[in-house]
Amino acid sequence: MPVISVPYAFNEEELYVDLRSIFGHSLYLKCEGFNFAGSIKLKAATEMVETAERDGVLTPKSILVESSSGNLGVALSMIAASKGYQFLCVTDARGNLSTRLMMEALGSQVHVIADQEANGGFLGARIEYIRALCASDDRYVWLSQYTNPSNWKAHYRTTAPEIARQFPRLDVLFVGAGTTGTLMGCARYFREWHRPVRIIAVDSVGSVSFGGPPGRRMIPGLGMSMRPPLLDETYVDEVIRVEEADTIRTCHRLARRGFLLGGSTGTVVSGASDWLARHDARELTAVAIGPDLGERYLDTIYHTNWLEDIYGKDVLNSREVHAGSWDSDAPVARWRRRLDLQTGDLNGDQHHQLQDRKT
Template identity: 60%
Template sequence: MPIVSAPHELLESDVYVDLTSVTGREIYLKCEGFNFGGSVKLRTAAAMVAAAEKDGLLRPDTVLVESSSGNLGVALSVVAASKGLVFTCVTDRRCNPHTLRLMRALGTDVVVVDVPDPVGGLLGARKERVRQMCRGDDRYLWLNQYENPANWTAHYETTAVEIAGRFPDLDVLFVGAGTGGTLVGCARYFREHASRVRVVAVDAQGSANFGGEPGPRLIPGLGSSTPAPALELASVDDVVHVPEREAIRTCRALSARGFLFGGSTGTVVGGALDWLDRHDPEHRLRSVAVAPDLGDRYLETVYSDQWVDKNFGDETLRPSAGGSTTPHGKESQ
């Protein structure tokens, strides 16, 4: 086990969950929630702050500011607290209550945007609030996860390398599409070093990341109301869109086996199983899915019967016919 002197030094994750017995397929989850930021976003946060330090952008009076739906906000809160930096996170009403409390506990000033932008939705409103803050006070430094190359570079240099080293015979990699950092970093690495590996992007239904009109989304994390600037459609082999109802069912099916994962992970796993059902009927492919987070921050949403019933209807809470099922509604092996 590593010995660390700062929370953002604990980044490398070699923990995988073998879902073969659960799904009947050879699929492994790369668990990125076992760090002090609780998600894959700690890699991004540490890389962006390190890049700002290297470029001489941090002054004694600098206030870091970032737009985030939750996980990056917590990750930057961890890094900022560790380095003695002041941080303001601009989030929106979809942010989980637990996540808000975490950021504030770490000393972050949290601004919650409630009114969506007419064109860009809540994401557009968050970005505009950040721009206003930066225009009004030159102490603010926007790290801008959406366009900062340190976002995808962090995953090109670490996440993808870890997966390739652990699974040299990998066939398919499933990665969620949010800002595009994890997806682009992994896709670029495998294009250059193991082109036989198919990289499949998993997005939330209602996201405009890969075109189309944006729709309502209640689970923070994956997806965007406007295409993420960093995303490169040409770098991925396919795209899967997952309804939030399916993401919830997948999360709950996994939790019934003792694996409490977050909404983003439920989306990625649901998308991976859907794609494999359509493209690998003979169950020959070995695949890895990146699990961005754990489930403790979703106890009041995804894992709340009242919240699910109110927003998606009680049919989402009903088990599939036949009782105990896998995350994709197939009988356990």
């Protein structure tokens, strides 16, 4: 049995679910949520922190800061708690309440950006906030998951070889696209492998990662409101874009079979299932990477009021839910107010008290 002394030392690497009985196609889902951080982001977080330590960028006096919609924030919170660092996560109003509470339980501070940009996103505002913070105090260390090569190197070293060991005849790999760290690490690895593997990126409708118009996205995780700096499209064979309503229906379909999985996983599975249904996949070995589990989405994609507020009462039955068919500002405002009432918000100066409370 494994015996560990630090929480980031454990990660289940070899758990796959064959989804044939649910979707009618052989699709092996690599479940990456079985670690103490609850998602695949543990791999990138560990690699980025350890690289920063080796390079001397991160010292005992440093205060870690990162922009995250949730999962990386939890992973960094766990690592920071274990290693004795202070950590400030800059997130936005779309983040799951349970994720924020988890980071705070681990001793981290959370700053929520509430004002959306013209393109409907929050990322630019989150990054500007961090840049101003780092300019004001050199103790802040921004790992920058969006540009840090350790993000993709983590998956080149771990995720891709894990899949290769279990599926030596792999034909097609479906990978969700957020920062594109997982996508680039796996794509680079399999480009060098002994046989061709088709790499299919799965993105959310409304994301601009691979071009196209920006749109409202309410499910945190996949998708970006800017082109990911780590992305090199020459490694990607195809891109699938998934409507959020399809993500929700897929998550509920999996849950009705006992698999409570996260929004990012639901997006990847939805895109992969649709692709397999449109192709002759009988002889293909197909794997999809499932980044997260579903507990952190209980107050969003598994919450009836949230679904009805944003997508209407028929979202689980109808395939005719279109972006822009609802008031795009109201859902964020309503759920932002609910989050504030439940947990309170950091005011503009509280992050400056972070080091005083922990030193």
